[in-house]
Amino acid sequence: MDESAIIRRCLGGDSASFQQIVNNHxxxxxxxxxxxxxxxxxxxxxxxxxxxxxxHHLSSFNGDRNLRAWLYTILYRRCLNAVKKRKKxxxxxxxxxxxxxxxxxxxxxxxxxxxxxxxxxxxALSPKERxxxxxxxxxxxxxxxxxxxxxxxxxxxxxxLFTARKKLRALMEKTHDSLPKH
Amino acid sequence: MIACRSIEFVAHILPGQAxxxxxxxxxxxxxxxxxxxxxxxxxxxxxxxxxxxITSSDKIWATVRAEIQEGSRRQMRRxxxxxGVWKIAACLAAAAxxxxxxxxxxxxxxxxxxxxxxxxxxxxxxxxxxxxxxxVSPVIYQARDSQIRIIWIKQL
Numbered sequence: 001m002d003e004s005a006i007i008r009r010c011l012g013g014d015s016a017s018f019q020q021i022v023n024n025h026x027x028x029x030x031x032x033x034x035x036x037x038x039x040x041x042x043x044x045x046x047x048x049x050x051x052x053x054x055x056h057h058l059s060s061f062n063g064d065r066n067l068r069a070w071l072y073t074i075l076y077r078r079c080l081n082a083v084k085k086r087k088k089x090x091x092x093x094x095x096x097x098x099x100x101x102x103x104x105x106x107x108x109x110x111x112x113x114x115x116x117x118x119x120x121x122x123x124a125l126s127p128k129e130r131x132x133x134x135x136x137x138x139x140x141x142x143x144x145x146x147x148x149x150x151x152x153x154x155x156x157x158x159x160x161l162f163t164a165r166k167k168l169r170a171l172m173e174k175t176h177d178s179l180p181k182h
Numbered sequence: 183m184i185a186c187r188s189i190e191f192v193a194h195i196l197p198g199q200a201x202x203x204x205x206x207x208x209x210x211x212x213x214x215x216x217x218x219x220x221x222x223x224x225x226x227x228x229x230x231x232x233x234x235x236i237t238s239s240d241k242i243w244a245t246v247r248a249e250i251q252e253g254s255r256r257q258m259r260r261x262x263x264x265x266g267v268w269k270i271a272a273c274l275a276a277a278a279x280x281x282x283x284x285x286x287x288x289x290x291x292x293x294x295x296x297x298x299x300x301x302x303x304x305x306x307x308x309x310x311x312x313x314x315x316x317x318v319s320p321v322i323y324q325a326r327d328s329q330i331r332i333i334w335i336k337q338l
Contacts, residue, residue: 155200
């Protein structure tokens, strides 16, 4: 069943159909949320909130638009809110080590072939840059599509993408001497 | 290389990020060196979390489903909007003195002066009453605002 049919069924009151949307998009949203927020628990919370918000506002979804891009738009705003909340929280507690929340906290079920860079990546890149990077790498979105998700001009998205790629390159060069240098 | 750095510097000092992005994009599209530098997509794939790394979405769906069901139950249970009862109670409490005042003002005034005997039962009169063949004196009583009339007799 295609997504527009699922959406129609959900709007008709069949909330169980929404499971298919959740199952289809959870891995993508979780990957982006974990890249932005840096830990699995927060990412799960944000994803749940995203799907709930999407379910309640499904009637406002423009069928011409890509559903995943719409979900990413909601997710992005939720992630920024979560980051703001965390900043407030850490501020109140006298800058409780944010560094103690590495991207790969213990308990994250990840295949073992991933390297240590993400924790550094998490520190080096801003939440916006991490979002842009995740969308660019995982979805192959161009600056225009990323800008639509971020709600900013495409030039701004390009700049975020440029800085994110530059920082990523610097980090990769720092950790991997084997990478070709230009 | 100097040109690349100059462009980057100019982009850095520009105020709007959209401008920065456009200038850099324009330069990168023409500069093979910068393009190669930024071509990290394939290598970076190893470092960012990919959708394939997320093993299960069951937990998310379980929570979302529970929230949706709870939400619909709440909606069914709640016939009034949140705080509606309190709002109505507050409105009633505020309106009560006004209603009381209106009733007090519009109520017909009662005369505290007793009505004269004659006017009490203008439509009802006893000229003469006899009991057991003897004339007796009737007494008619009607309570104020009542339709019941009580008559008793006194021996003369």
